[in-house]
Amino acid sequence: MINPVLSVQELRVAFGAGDTRAVAVKSISFDLMPGETLGIVGESGSGKSVSALSTMALIRQAGGDIEDGKIIYDGRIDMVTATESEAREIRGNEIAMIFQEPMTSLNPVFTIGEQIIEPLITHLGLSKNEAKTRALAAMNEVRIPEPKRRYDQYPHELSGGMRQRAMIAMALVCEPKILIADEPTTALDVTIQAQILWLIKKLKSDHGTAVLFITHDLGVVAQIAERVAVMQMGNLVEIGAVDQIYRAPSHPYTRKLLSAVPVLGATPAKAKVADSASIVLALEDVSVRYPVKTGLLRRATSEVLAVDRVSFEVPKCTTLGLVGESGCGKSTISRAVMGLAYPSSGKISLDGADLATLSAQERFAFHRKTGIVFQDPFAALSPRRRAFDQIAEPMVIHNWGSPQKIRERVRWLLNRVGLGDEHLDRFPHEFSGGQRQRLCIARALALEPELLIADEPVSALDVSVQAQVLELFSELQLELGLTYLFISHDLAIVEQVSEAVAVMFMGRLVEYGPSKKVLSDPGHEYTKNLLASIPVPDPTKTLSKPKLFAEGRKSPIIPYGTMTGPVQMKEIGAGHYIYS
Amino acid sequence: MANFEMNKSDAAPRQKATQQYFKSVQDSSWLIKFCFILLGLLIAVALLAPLLAPHDPNAQSLLSRLRPPIGFDRYKEGFLVGTDELGRDLLSRLLYGLRFTLLIAVIGSIISMIIGSVIGIISGFVGGIVDNLLMGLVDIQIAFPFTLMALLAVAVFGTDLTIFVIIIGLADWDKYARVVRGQIIAIREAPYIDAVRVTGAGPYRIIRHHMLPNIASPIIVLWTFGVSNVILLESSLSFLGLGVQPPTATLGSMTGFGRDYLASYPHIGLAPALMILVIALVFLLLGDWLRDTLDVRLKRQT
Numbered sequence: 001m002i003n004p005v006l007s008v009q010e011l012r013v014a015f016g017a018g019d020t021r022a023v024a025v026k027s028i029s030f031d032l033m034p035g036e037t038l039g040i041v042g043e044s045g046s047g048k049s050v051s052a053l054s055t056m057a058l059i060r061q062a063g064g065d066i067e068d069g070k071i072i073y074d075g076r077i078d079m080v081t082a083t084e085s086e087a088r089e090i091r092g093n094e095i096a097m098i099f100q101e102p103m104t105s106l107n108p109v110f111t112i113g114e115q116i117i118e119p120l121i122t123h124l125g126l127s128k129n130e131a132k133t134r135a136l137a138a139m140n141e142v143r144i145p146e147p148k149r150r151y152d153q154y155p156h157e158l159s160g161g162m163r164q165r166a167m168i169a170m171a172l173v174c175e176p177k178i179l180i181a182d183e184p185t186t187a188l189d190v191t192i193q194a195q196i197l198w199l200i201k202k203l204k205s206d207h208g209t210a211v212l213f214i215t216h217d218l219g220v221v222a223q224i225a226e227r228v229a230v231m232q233m234g235n236l237v238e239i240g241a242v243d244q245i246y247r248a249p250s251h252p253y254t255r256k257l258l259s260a261v262p263v264l265g266a267t268p269a270k271a272k273v274a275d276s277a278s279i280v281l282a283l284e285d286v287s288v289r290y291p292v293k294t295g296l297l298r299r300a301t302s303e304v305l306a307v308d309r310v311s312f313e314v315p316k317c318t319t320l321g322l323v324g325e326s327g328c329g330k331s332t333i334s335r336a337v338m339g340l341a342y343p344s345s346g347k348i349s350l351d352g353a354d355l356a357t358l359s360a361q362e363r364f365a366f367h368r369k370t371g372i373v374f375q376d377p378f379a380a381l382s383p384r385r386r387a388f389d390q391i392a393e394p395m396v397i398h399n400w401g402s403p404q405k406i407r408e409r410v411r412w413l414l415n416r417v418g419l420g421d422e423h424l425d426r427f428p429h430e431f432s433g434g435q436r437q438r439l440c441i442a443r444a445l446a447l448e449p450e451l452l453i454a455d456e457p458v459s460a461l462d463v464s465v466q467a468q469v470l471e472l473f474s475e476l477q478l479e480l481g482l483t484y485l486f487i488s489h490d491l492a493i494v495e496q497v498s499e500a501v502a503v504m505f506m507g508r509l510v511e512y513g514p515s516k517k518v519l520s521d522p523g524h525e526y527t528k529n530l531l532a533s534i535p536v537p538d539p540t541k542t543l544s545k546p547k548l549f550a551e552g553r554k555s556p557i558i559p560y561g562t563m564t565g566p567v568q569m570k571e572i573g574a575g576h577y578i579y580s
Numbered sequence: 581m582a583n584f585e586m587n588k589s590d591a592a593p594r595q596k597a598t599q600q601y602f603k604s605v606q607d608s609s610w611l612i613k614f615c616f617i618l619l620g621l622l623i624a625v626a627l628l629a630p631l632l633a634p635h636d637p638n639a640q641s642l643l644s645r646l647r648p649p650i651g652f653d654r655y656k657e658g659f660l661v662g663t664d665e666l667g668r669d670l671l672s673r674l675l676y677g678l679r680f681t682l683l684i685a686v687i688g689s690i691i692s693m694i695i696g697s698v699i700g701i702i703s704g705f706v707g708g709i710v711d712n713l714l715m716g717l718v719d720i721q722i723a724f725p726f727t728l729m730a731l732l733a734v735a736v737f738g739t740d741l742t743i744f745v746i747i748i749g750l751a752d753w754d755k756y757a758r759v760v761r762g763q764i765i766a767i768r769e770a771p772y773i774d775a776v777r778v779t780g781a782g783p784y785r786i787i788r789h790h791m792l793p794n795i796a797s798p799i800i801v802l803w804t805f806g807v808s809n810v811i812l813l814e815s816s817l818s819f820l821g822l823g824v825q826p827p828t829a830t831l832g833s834m835t836g837f838g839r840d841y842l843a844s845y846p847h848i849g850l851a852p853a854l855m856i857l858v859i860a861l862v863f864l865l866l867g868d869w870l871r872d873t874l875d876v877r878l879k880r881q882t
Contacts, residue, residue, distance in 0.1 A: 338778045367780030380771040384793035393789075394779035443775070 003075050004031035005177050005210050006055060006095075011069035013050050013059060024050045024064065028236040030229055032178065037204060037211040039225030039242070041218060041257070043462035044433070046231040048214045052180050055079060055212070056095055057087035074177065093123040096171035100183040102163035106155040112139075113151035116170045123174055138169040141206075142199060160326075161192035165199070172203060179204075180212045185220060189325035190489065194533035197224055216462065218261050219535035222246060230254045242539045260467040261537050262492035264519060279352075280451055280483040281314040281337065286346035287564070288332050292557060300560050306332040308507040309346065309567040314451075314500075317477065319484040321494030321515060323530075324504035330487045333504075334453045337485065338372055339363065350451065368398055371444030375456035377436035381428040387414070387439055388424040394446040413442040417472060434465035441472065445480070453485045458493065470497060491534060495519050500575075503527050512569070513576030523578040608869060615865045622859065626679040633672035634658060638827045641667035646845050664834075664848045665841060668827075674851060677829040682859070684745055684814050684830070689806040691749025696756020697799060701787055703757065704764025714757070721754040726813075727820065734822045744823060751813055752806050759802055763795040797871045804867025808860030815856070831856050 013025040025047040032038050042048045053059045055071050057079045071079040073090060082090070096119075099105040106115060116138060117131035126134065132151070139147035142165040155163055164184060171179055181200065185193040201224055204211050215221055221228055222242060229239040230253065238251040249255045288307040291300035307329040314320045322330045335341035337348055339355065348355045350369060358366055374380040381390055391410045400406060411421060417438040428436055437457060444452055454473065458466040474497060476482055488494050494501055494515065501518045503511040503526065511524040522528045558564075569577040625632060641663070647654055649662040649670075656663070661670040703714040730747050737743045767773060776790055815832020817823040819839075824830050831852040838849025 338774075340774060340778065364780045367778060370778065372775065372778050374771040374775065376771060380775050382772045382776075382790050382794065384796075385789070389789075393776060393781070397779055397781050397785065440775070447779070 002033060004072075005034045005074055006032040006212070007070070007072040007075075008051070008055065009070040009072070011051065011054060011071060012067040013047070013054055013064050014067050015064045023067075024234055025054070026234040027069070028231070028234075029069075030236065030239055032210050032212060034177070034210055035204070035208040036227060037201075037213055037225045039213045039215065039221035039228045040231060041215060041221050041228060042231035043216060043257075043464065045233070047234040048231050049182055051231075052097070052182050052212060052214055055180065056091055056097060057082060057084075058091075089123075092119045092176075093174050094176050095178040095180065096174065096176040097180040097182065098164070098167045098171050098184045100186050102160055102167055102187065103155075105167060106163055108155050111152050111154055112158065112166045116151075116166065116173055119170065119174050134173060135169070138173045139166070141203065142166075142169045142172070144169065160188055161195065164188060164192075164196055168196075168199065168203070172207070172209070175207060176209060178210045178212065180214070182214045183216070184213075186215070186217070190533040190535075191325065191529060193220070194535070197535070200224065217535065218258060218463070218537040222537045222539045222541075223535045230257065246537065246539055257463060258537065260463045262467075262470075262490070262496050263537065264492040264495055264531070264534060278316045279313045280316050280350065281320075281485060282347075282349045282352075283313075283333070283337075284311050284347040284349075285309050285567070286311070286333070286336065286343045286348055288329070288336055288341055289344045291560065302557050302560050303562070305507050305558050305564070307336070307343075308564055310504070310507075310509045311346075311567070312502050312509065312512055314483055314485060316450075316483055317481050318500065319477065319486050319498040321498035321501045322485060322487045322504065323489060323491055323494050323501060325489060325530075327506075328504040329507040330504050331455055334372070334455045334485065334487055337451075337453060338370060339366070364398075367394075368447045369449050370451045370453065371447070371449040372453045372455065373437070373440050373444050373457045376460050377433055377440050378428075378460070380440050381436060383428055385427070386424070387419075387426050387428070387431075390428075390439065391443045391446055394443065398447060400447065409446070410442075413445060416445075416476075417442045418468075432465075433461050434469060437461060437465075437469055438472070441469075441476070445476070448480070449482070451483045451485065453487070455487045456489065457486075459488065459490065466493075473497060491519060491531065503530070508567070508579060509569075510579040511577065513573065517573060517576050521573075523572045523576065608873075611865065612869045615862050615869075618858065619862050619866065622678065622682065622862070625675060626682050629675040629679050633669075633675045634660075635669035635672045637668060637672040637676040637829050639668060643667065646841070646848075648845070649847050649851075661851050662845075662847050664837070665845075670848065670851055673829040673834060674831070674855060677831045677834055677852060678855060678859075680741075680824060680828065681811055681814065681831040681856075684741075684748060684824075685807050685810045685859070687745050688748035688810045688814075689752065689803055691746065692752035692806055692810075693756055693799065693803050695749070696753035697760045699753065700757040700760025701764055701791070704761040704768065705783065705787060705791075707765075711761070715761070718754045718757050726751050727817075727822075730817055730822050731820075739822070739825050741824065744817075748810055748813060748817075752809060755806075756799065756802060759798050760795060763798060764791060767791060767794055796874055800871050800874065801867055804863045804870075807863045808856075811856050811859060831859075 008031070009029050010027045011025055011029070012023065012027050014021055014023045016022055028051060030038065040048045040051065050059065050064060053062055053064075054066055059066060066080050069080065073079055073095065077086060077090065079087060079090070106112070113132065113135055116135040117128065120126045120131040120134055121128070136147045136151065139150060144150050144162060144165050150158070150162070155166075158166065184200070185196050188196065197220065200211065203209065213221065213224055225242050227240065228242050228245045230237050230245070230251065232253045238245065238249065238254050245254060246258065249258060286307060287305070287309055289303040289305055292302045292304060293299065294301050310333065312320065322333065324330045332341055336343050343356075350366065353362070355366070388410055391413055392406050395401065395406045395409065401409070410424070414420065414423060419435060419438055419442070423431070428439070431439065457473070458469050461469060470493065473484070477484060484497070486494065486497055498515050500513065501515040502509055503518065503524065505526045511518055511522065511527045518527065519531065522531055568580060570580040571577050644656050644659065644663050645667040646665055647656045647659055647663040649655065650660050659669050659671070661674065664670055664673070699714050699717070703711045733743065733747050773786060773790055776786055811832060814823055814830060815835050818830055818833035819836030823833060826833065834852035835849050835856065838852065841848045
């Protein structure tokens with residue numbers, strides 16, 4: 001019989017003291033076998049990260065206490081009772097960890113190389129030269145191009161995907177027996193995510209490392225794990241082989257989670273709400289440029305071309321899904337439509353009126369016609385104002401009606417988005433993430449807008465909450481005849497909510513058409529690549545080695561005043577255009 | 581108008597908020613309660629100084645010079661804290677001094693806070709060339725020796741209490757301006773500010789309703805430091821003869837004059853110095869408490 005490399009037995013972890021003491025993990029047990037990948041899935045607050053930190057004996061630093069249980073590493077050391085120096089011997093050397101945020105988990109003042117050789121010098125006692133050789137080999141293995149040059153670079157000089165590779169190299173350089181990956185791809189774009197997942201899989205099979213993979217994304221787990229553990233509110237509700245979990249989940253919570261995941265191609269084409277031809281929002285050849293100021297006189301020497309000649313139209317009562325990776329310009333478009341950023345050329349018109357030519361008064365009135373829901377509901381609400389004031393604010397600004405009328409409308413809005421009167425006097429921190437996003441939606445709807453811009457409205461939410469909020473979006477559209485500009489990086493969600501899809505890449509619109517058409521039969525190379533990178537929550541569909549989409553991935557910084565040529569879109573089907 | 585309506589619809593939660601603050605005083609530690617009692621006592625004593633003082637604070641009596649406080653040799657009946665070098669009753673001078681000192685410190689630091697915050701807000705909110713100019717002004721203020729400025733002002737305007745308070749108010753504003761500007765810049769691009777901006781809110785509303793409540797904590801903390809700073813500033817200016825003119829007593833000037841007798845008759849300097857210490861401590865502790873209470877995020881989730 002093979003002994004597990006890590007055995008967690010009846011682990012119980014609690015935070016805080018006195019009245020506020022909360023148990024984050026309630027008696028969980030699992031084994032990790034050598035060379036296997038165990039995926040731990042669960043929503044936020046389920047205790048998955050707490051369990052991971054406990055196995056590294058790092059939970060005390062995070063403010064938690066292990067109340068009970070054992071964490072046996074390699075059959076010899078109990079990490080719960082181990083002294084700090086014993087734990088330090090294991091940490092980094094035998095158990096390594098990679099974190100979610102590659103931006104903050106590398107020290108910005110040390111070069112990549114210095115950070116990779118650190119565990120080699122402290123744990124294996126290698127000389128600096130020996131360590132460098134090992135580090136370069138590791139960098140090669142995680143496929144960092146030009147490792148010699150990267151070795152002396154600082155973290156800010158690397159892209160997010162490269163940083164995560166460097167983190168992995170750092171974690172694997174001592175050849176640990178266990179790699180703990182805490183949401184390692186959540187902050188990355190799907191195409192980069194696919195590469196990192198493939199890399200972890202490859203390294204695991206090459207070195208026989210056991211991987212504890214923590215994620216909220218059921219698609220990712222299906223692609224990488226052999227066994228899956230599902231956590232809910234500190235309990236381990238189900239553990240089993242990946243096929244069994246996805247094919248025949250036994251626990252109701254697992255079933256609920258799986259059914260909440262939006263799957264590409266699973267939803268029927270969205271029925272047209274209305275057949276009216278009136279265009280609510282139209283963009284014509286819109287470019288947005290930000291000047292880059294340098295030198296003593298702060299003169300603009302170059303520009304960032306955030307959006308390059310984008311045109312599209314959104315008919316009334318429909319949803320346009322705007323998709324693309326981070327930095328592709330989709331949020332800049334939403335800011336330009338809201339009047340928070342100014343297009344350097346081109347025309348944005350709402351209901352036929354050009355935004356650039358509005359007088360101050362018309363501009364004020366224009367704000368009534370649009371509402372916006374931001375990505376992070378934690379940041380989008382002023383922390384010092386009560387729910388009532390936040391929702392009433394737009395109405396007070398626009399002198400919407402008497403205090404009684406406003407009070408009634410706030411009540412109505414709260415009820416409409418699924419909150420009650422008892423929430424009126426609460427502060428934002430007293431709400432959960434989903435409830436906060438509902439508050440934001442209520443605020444955006446306060447002035448009965450025509451156009452609602454949703455900038456990644458559900459990407460900060462858990463899947464089950466995500467489904468409810470999306471449901472609310474479609475109900476409101478039917479009921480109030482709203483037009484949506486729906487920005488998201490998640491193609492499955494976009495397919496679910498929108499009639500038309502616009503795909504952006506490096507500031508350009510590369511593909512535009514009916515969502516069913518674009519997502520099932522993409523015309524542009526980039527869209528194809530994007531679609532292939534999405535992890536499917538089905539363990540039978542394995543991940544193929546992703547290819548890098550290099551075409552046109554050049555710097556968006558151009559010399560000041562450079563003109564770009566007119567954009568030619570080629571029609572490849574009814575209303576289906578690609579950039580050529 | 582819109583603001584009026586807001587106030588009306590706000591009435592109910594606001595009343596509740598007052599009750600909550602009252603409750604948080606009851607919930608706070610014994611130290612905070614003690615500080616509140618001490619602050620109340622200090623204010624009461626300062627207000628009632630003419631009634632409480634056993635003697636005229638400026639009445640000299642050369643026969644009872646340099647008497648020690650009660651419990652020491654040569655203690656003179658009726659002079660509880662002893663007398664100073666001119667035979668004036670120290671207790672009476674302390675009570676009257678407390679009056680002036682509290683007045684100067686509180687009003688002076690409030691003036692600083694208002695000037696500094698307004699400049700900081702404009703600087704952070706408007707940005708660009710305005711920001712550069714205002715921050716240049718702050719740099720000049722920091723580089724310029726304050727005593728020199730005070731000397732100049734006194735030479736031009738004379739030594740009046742009002743002028744003195746204004747001079748003191750001009751001493752500290754640069755600190756507020758810098759801190760407030762930084763805070764404003766930090767939240768200027770926050771999504772919740774964008775969210776109000778897209779509803780068409782003007783700059784006044786954004787600053788008053790959305791930025792100020794969120795940057796109140798550092799301002800309050802700075803202010804509590806400011807109060808004790810101003811007390812010390814008052815004493816140093818009084819010591820140079822630029823402050824409140826003798827024989828009027830302030831805690832600072834009393835400490836200053838007591839310096840000459842520190843070796844032989846320490847009570848003359850120590851008594852006002854201890855008073856300053858108590859005031860500064862009370863303000864610092866209450867400021868700390870106030871910051872925590874005002875911060876809704878630190879309250880327990882319900």
